[in-house]
Amino acid sequence: MIQTIPLAKLVPSKRNVRRRSDAAADAQLRADIEARGLLQNLIVTANKKPRGTFAVEAGGRRHTALKALADDGKLAADFAVPCLVLDDLGSAVAEASLAENFQKLALNPADECLAFQHFIEQGSDVDGVARRFGVTVRFVEGRLRLASLAPVVFQALADGEITLDIAKAYASTPDRERQAHVFDQMSRGYGGAHPDSIRRMMTQATVSAADPRARLVGEDAYLAAGGRIDRDLFADDTSTRWLDIAILERLANEKMDAAAATLATETGYAWIRPTLDRYVDWQQTEGLERIELKPAALTGSEQEQVAALEAQAADKIALLEDEASSDQDRAEAEIELESIEKAVEAITDKPPVLDEALRPQIGAFLVLGPDGTPRLHQTLYVERMPQEENGPDDADDEASEPAPRAVGLSQRLTDELAIQRRDILAVHVAADPDFALDLAIFLMVDRKPGHGVERYGSSLSARPPQEPVIGFKTPEAPATLARVEADQALDRSWTTLDTAEARFDAFRALGPDERAAWLGHAVAGSLEASVAGTGTGGCRFHDHLGHLLGIDVAAWWRPTAANFFDKVTKPVMFDALAEIDGPVLAARYGNAKKADLAATCEKICAGDFIGEVSTKQAARAWLPAAMRFAPEPARQADGDPATLPDEADASATELDHVSDVIDRDAA
Secondary structure (H helix, E strand, O other): OEEEEEHHHEEEOOOOOOOOOOHHHHHHHHHHHHHHOOOOOEEEEEOOOOOOOEEEEEOHHHHHHHHHHHHOOOOOOOOEEEEEEOOOOOHHHHHHHHHHHHOOOOOOHHHHHHHHHHHHHOOOOHHHHHHHHOOOHHHHHHHHHHOOOOHHHHHHHHOOOOOHHHHHHHOOOOOHHHHHHHHHHHHOOOOOOOHHHHHHHHHOOOEEOOOHHHHHHOHHHHHHOOOOEEOOOOOOHHHOEEOOHHHHHHHHHHHHHHHHHHHHHHHOOOEEEEOOOOOOOOOOOOOEEEOOOOEOOOOHHHHHHHHHHHHHHHHHHHHHHOOOOOHHHHHHHHHHHHHHHHHHHHHHOOOEOOOOOOHHHEEEEEEEOOOOOEEEOOOOEEEOOOOOOOOOOOOOHHHHOOOOOOOOOOHHHHHHHHHHHHHHHHHHHHHOHHHHHHHHHHHHHHOOOOOOOOOOOEOOOOOOOOOOOOOOOOOOOHHHHHHHHHHHOOOOHHHHOOOHHHHHHHHHOOOHHHHHHHHHHHHHHOEOOOEOOOOOOEOHHHHHHHHHHOOOHHHOOOOOOOOOHHHOOHHHHHHHHHHHHHHHHHHHOOOOOHHHHHHHHHHHHOOOOOOOHHHHHHHHHOOOHHHOOOOOOOEOOOOOEOOOOOHHHHHHHHHHHHHHHHHHHHO
8 A cells, every 4th residue: 555654764675676777867867856746656565674664676766866855955854755565575576676667767688687587487487577567578588598698798788888789699699608708809809899790700600620729729628628529520620620619719818828927937028928819910019119129249359350351351342443353353352252241240140139137027929820839929029108298209290199080980990991992092003003113113212301200101112011900801802803813914934933133034034014013013012001081090192192093992892781881880871871862861771770771781882772863873982981082182382272284194294204214224
């Protein structure tokens, strides 16, 4: 029955199913009660101890709000609170608490899981729980499945660290050990925390027996830990699949941790960080500074030997420069001079020496070799000390204050887009050897003091740069296929010869088209990954190159669910639809689930939908800003905007000038 009870005699019940609340919603409730009073009674049961008090079974948020108002002096401590007093019947009280909370602020999904699980344990069935609370059987089954998540994932859901959609993605497989492993990977930033990405990771559940992790752990240890193997009796180990990646990686990490600890003791380094990768990428070295070790100083005896050899070399050089020397004397002097240089190099070329005082401050990485053997990476690092603001080593504004990346794009996705955009630029550079020649010459002569830290977006000499995402591949992308085709068409007849001299002579004997193709290949291979604009990942010079080449990115790359839409938020997808055909198109899919919306965006951007011709054209041309080669205003030498002559004609004129110079030198 309903009766009024003094506020001071009401205490929270431990059986109230709500475990968490929302601070903003609580503040609104407190203000509403202060303005209009308590509009709904509480549900309470009488306590045996202390006598005369009542436990609030339902209405805990209202009770808390009343107490806060009393503490602020806005209500009397004996304020009469209308309450429905129930008999203490255990599960009936908890059922009343849950039923009332469903009509108020939505429970945290984790609280719902525990509440439904409680009623099932009390003897109810799924159908009964669904009928009692006006929800579907599937809703109850879904919550009960979430209750069986790995503890670390369930706690993250309870604490609001992950969304319900992400929790459902982890529950796509019942393997709790794999759930915990994937959650740990996501927590370390190994991938975007998107439900579709997590779901794919949860289903990638086999590894070849030839995998370095498998070789490190060993089949016996893996099986002893409960791992399962799918073995083909008529094939080699590369066809044998290990089914439990979570177990495999746990064992592999344990072995790497043990090896790292042993090496740290043996070497005296401050730390050794193990990784199951074969290489150390830029993410792992973030916050670290590479140590450049100097070679050992020469001893007094060694300095004397070097001085004597240099004196002998001076004599031989003088003989070579003497016009009266015979050809035989010169030939012998050249041989002896080469021998002297090797002797000097043997004395001076000492391995780098580590200062023992520095040893306790530095660290290294332990990587996993392709044969499954842990190997200490040769590069040493030290924790980077923060620089003082406006210090003498500060770079220019562009380098020290990078522009933030586009809203809605993760760093991983930005890096992936940068690689793909670079590949498109590389295809066009490789296809235009004349342009590549201009670019190569410019990069070689323009890197000189006085130009600050301006970024060219190339690593010419022409070693490939380090990718921002290790192991990211796009084997079916048009730009990748075009690069492979161009690579396979190169004339490699000269590459099989034994000596550098022979290879160089054979290369020079190639025709001009074959040599030009190698030039395009070398320059294209030096291009770094970049996205549009400036700042981290951006390169204005790449924008300029793409503008000069007239690159149509949309003809080479289209956004799909796999390469873009799965990895961005729904607002980013709605913005894309709005750019294509205004807010009406975006509003049409306002209630779509994220996975369905990503698939829809992929079809629209491919032009696979019913619509106006102009809308389809806009859809087929749409690109995220990061993938575009932004046009730029033409500028005069003094930096003022101006109208330049046709760029193709200008480039041809400059190329003719360069060719004339080369021809004159050759003549």
